[in-house]
Amino acid sequence: MNIIQVKNLGKVYDNDGVRTDALRGVFFDIKKGEFVAIMGPSGSGKSTLLQILGLLDDYTSGSYLFLDKSIKTYNQKEIAKIRNEKMGFIFQSFNLLPKATVLENVKLPLLYSDKPENEWEKLAREAVIAVGLEHRMFHEAKMLSGGEKQRVAIARALVNGPEVIFADEPTGNLDSKSGQSVIEIIQKLNKELGHTVILITHETYTAEYAERIIRLHDGEIESDKQVENRRVEGKDFIK
């Protein structure tokens, strides 16, 4: 089953009359449970693609079906609901509320959801435990290290049980050690919990944790291949 179907997708930025083609004629499908990395140099349109897929931005031409339904048929409220229930976001710069605790940060998507209030605490705690931060549960987000912050962001992306997790350069602001632990957690989300993951990165090393790599260049797909020697970490990192 395809979660995402993109056909002839195009995006044009219009900055005061200067038109820039950020994406041109992009086609691909992403199946449920897939782990796809989107790679490309800066300016290749990979962030734009992720924002369109994550319903954070609009596209200019072509079509985008999410769960077999064109997103053009949704209104602003429904889109907010899809972002809340079906999608989880992990950003390069974490985007946590600095003065809120780890648990509060993870709870944030639940505040906007239809999930019953009495489950919020349990869901949030489970998500925090899943990323191995139970000892940081009540710490303010700003007190955490970069790696820990990104794990909080992963827990937040996870808490509402999304269909797809979008990760935009999740290791970009991290040292190699915490970066590796973060990408291993993301891989685990895909392999063990069955979440579809779409990862954006410019590092081949990180991209090789995925099963499939889509390479973009100047807004067009350069290649779309399965990873032959997939990088898999053997040891358990989810306690």
Add this chain to the structure above:
Amino acid sequence: MKFRYSIKTAVNGLKTHKSRSALTILGIVIGITSIILIMSLGTGAKDLILAQVQGLGAKNVIVLPGKEPSGPSDLASLFADSLKQRELDALKNKNNVPNGRMVMPIVFGSESGVYGSEVYKFSLFGSGELMETLFDLKPEKGFFFTDEDVKSKASVAVLGSKVKDKLFGSDEAVGEKIRIKNTSFKVIAVLPKKGQSSFINFDEAVVIPYTTMQQYISGTKYFNRIVVEADSEKNIDIVSQDIKKTLRDMHNITDPSKDDFFVSTPAEVAEKLGTIFNALTIFLTAIAAISLVVGGVGIMNIMLVSVTERTKEIGLRKALGATDNDVLTQFLLEAVILTATGGLVGIILGSSFSFIASILINKFAGLAWTFSFPYGAALLGLVVSSLVGLIFGIYPARQASHKSPMEALRYE
């Protein structure tokens, strides 16, 4: 998002920037404080004046010569001579004014008194012996003059406490003689210190028989006032009507607008003063309200800065599923909670200042000033401050809600 969580989110947002929030509401605090203070002090002043009017004697109907004064500069009544012995006698007649119990004329002026080398200027009242009862002037020393003194035009004087102090210092005054306008008066009584208890400050007054005053001091035949005490408060209107009828009959007046006298009751005076005070209070409140508008603009300014500064947070919330409405509600609530808090602080400060003022006025001005918590003004203050938040918060909140999540997230 449930409203309860919207409030929680807004409160958290404000808590995150405590000192900025506090500074932002300063304008509202000052505005509401001044409104509460003005309204509370206005009420206090009004009550005080009304109490003083009542102090003139709630049952006393006062007849003034001349037309009803149309303004404070209307001095004509000082020289009008429509009230003389003939009118006094008519009003004393029970057939004319059956509910009038006591009737007494007053003549007044400003004179200087001399004792030894001391000279002091005071208000001189020429009245009947009933003055003691009507104005509650029981002497501290000596006895008030009598009916006999009035009839015989006796040269006797009752001194107010300050007049006594100025002329005699700590020496005994009763039995001594003072000179007023070349006439020697025997001091027969000294009044206790009364303070500014009514419109007349008896501390700085000297009271002598009105007959004596007319004969030796003013040289006139007319009275400045005739005071008629009604037998009960509820008969005040009847007495007032009877007086008007009697005097109109005597002066052959058919058209009330041509009256050459004017009857004033404490209730009427109170009503007029009340109107003046209300108008003054509204005027001052309106001026104070301007500061609320200024405060509101300040709120809008800071909210706009806050929206810009928190662009990333807005983007994040939207990415996590917040609708435009959720974001709008959050920022609008922040503004309203901010201003309502300012209003609340203003109400507390305003009433505290008003309370302190009432204590100080009592202590240092010796006035019977009463503090009353202005419930109406407090409610108004709370509603107005919340409205200011709503009105000036809507624009920044809309700005926030219309931010594109992608651009907001990219914002650095």
